[in-house]
Amino acid sequence: QVQLVQSGAEVKKPGASVKVSCKTSGYSFTGYYIHWIRQAPGQGLEWMGWINPSSGGTNFAQQFQGRFTMTIDTSISTAYMELTRLISDDTAVYYCARDPCSNNRCYEIYWGQGTLVTVSS
Amino acid sequence: QAVLTQPSSLSASPGASASLTCTLRSDINVGTYRIYWYQQKPGSPPQYLLRYKSDSDNHQGSGVPSRFSGSKAASANAGILLISGLQSEDEADYYCMVWHSSTWVFGGGTKLTVL
Numbered sequence: 001q002v003q004l005v006q007s008g009a010e011v012k013k014p015g016a017s018v019k020v021s022c023k024t025s026g027y028s029f030t031g032y033y034i035h036w037i038r039q040a041p042g043q044g045l046e047w048m049g050w051i052n053p054s055s056g057g058t059n060f061a062q063q064f065q066g067r068f069t070m071t072i073d074t075s076i077s078t079a080y081m082e083l084t085r086l087i088s089d090d091t092a093v094y095y096c097a098r099d100p101c102s103n104n105r106c107y108e109i110y111w112g113q114g115t116l117v118t119v120s121s
Numbered sequence: 122q123a124v125l126t127q128p129s130s131l132s133a134s135p136g137a138s139a140s141l142t143c144t145l146r147s148d149i150n151v152g153t154y155r156i157y158w159y160q161q162k163p164g165s166p167p168q169y170l171l172r173y174k175s176d177s178d179n180h181q182g183s184g185v186p187s188r189f190s191g192s193k194a195a196s197a198n199a200g201i202l203l204i205s206g207l208q209s210e211d212e213a214d215y216y217c218m219v220w221h222s223s224t225w226v227f228g229g230g231t232k233l234t235v236l
Contacts, residue, residue, distance in 0.1 A: 035225055045159075045167065045216055047225040059223055095166055100157075100180075108182055109157065109169040 002026040004096055004112035011118045017084040020115045022096030029077035030054040033099035036070060036081045038092040039114075046092075050099065051079060086119045093117075122146050125217055125228035132234045137207050141231050143200040143217030151193050156200035157218040158191060160211075161230075167216060173200065207235050 007021040022034065036048040049060040051070040058070050067084040079096055093114040100106045126144045133139040143158075145151045155174040159167035172180040173191025181187070188205045204211055212235045217228040 037225070037227075044230045045218075045227040047227060050225075061224065100172070106155070106172065106180065108180070109159075111166040111169075114166050 002098065002108075002110045004098060004110055006094075006096060006112040006115045009116040009118070011120065012086050014087055014119055014121055016086050016119075017082060018086060018117050019080055019082040020094050020096075020117070022079045022081075022112050024077045024079070024098070027098070028102075029072075029074060031102040034070075034072070034079040035097045035099060037095045037097060039095070040089070040092040043092075048081070048094075053079065083117075086117075088119050091117065091119045123229070124149070124221055124226045125219060127215075127217060127228035127231045129229065130232045130234065132236060133207050135207055135209060135235055138203060138205045139207055139211075139233060141202040141204070141215050141217075141233065142194070142197070143202070143228050145198050145200075145219070147198065149198075149221070151198045151200060152195060154200075154219045154221070156191065156193070158189075158200075158202045159216045159218065161214045161216065170202070170215075204233075209235050211235055 003025045005023045010018050012018050030053045033050045033052050035050045038046050048064050051058045053072045069082045071080045093116050095114050096112040098110045100109045124146050155172050157172050158170040160170055161167045169182045170185050170189050171191050190203050192201045214230045214232050216230045219226050
């Protein structure tokens with residue numbers, strides 16, 4: 001079965017960086033985009049960006065340009081996101097999710113369990 | 122104006138039906154979009170419910186009861202999630218989402234209270 005398993009919670013100081021992993025299994029890793037989404041406490045879902053594991057191509061939400069990086073390691077079917085120059089407003093649960101579509105066919109959307117990132121001095 | 126607008130809250134009684142709306146910005150036509158719906162309970166990730174574009178282009182999430190269904194109201198430029206036979210366990214936040222300009226766009230979410 002399809003699974004996305006994320007790394008554990010992180011506590012960071014303002015100005016630091018955080019890197020979250022998303023290990024996938026149960027499907028062809030290079031066949032589906034991976035999206036990153038975050039949710040601040042008590043708030044809604046905010047899309048951050050996607051990466052195409054086949055090509056490494058990416059697309060970011062404008063507000064994250066310059067401090068948000070997405071990478072992949074196809075050898076272990078794992079995607080990563082890194083956010084730099086953290087501020088308190090970056091405190092949120094960060095999710096990875098598998099795009100539903102591959103080769104013009106669309107299926108279920110699978111999510112990781114989420115990773116809480118707390119930014120505090 | 123936001124791409125997707127959802128009412129912030131909705132209340133309904135057990136056994137009744139609830140219709141959750143997701144209104145698209147006036148310059149984009151609901152007819153051309155697949156609308157995805159999620160349910161989220163406190164402390165859990167969003168759970169995919171279904172996708173609806175038309176009666177011939179739709180998808181029900183694995184294990185999602187048939188009392189959850191999707192539709193559109195073209196005159197209102199909106200997608201609709203209909204939950205029939207409401208149960209207490211349906212109390213949750215519900216989000217709609219579309220793929221727009223090569224990005225995912227989420228609505229602000231509707232908190233459904235079953236009382």
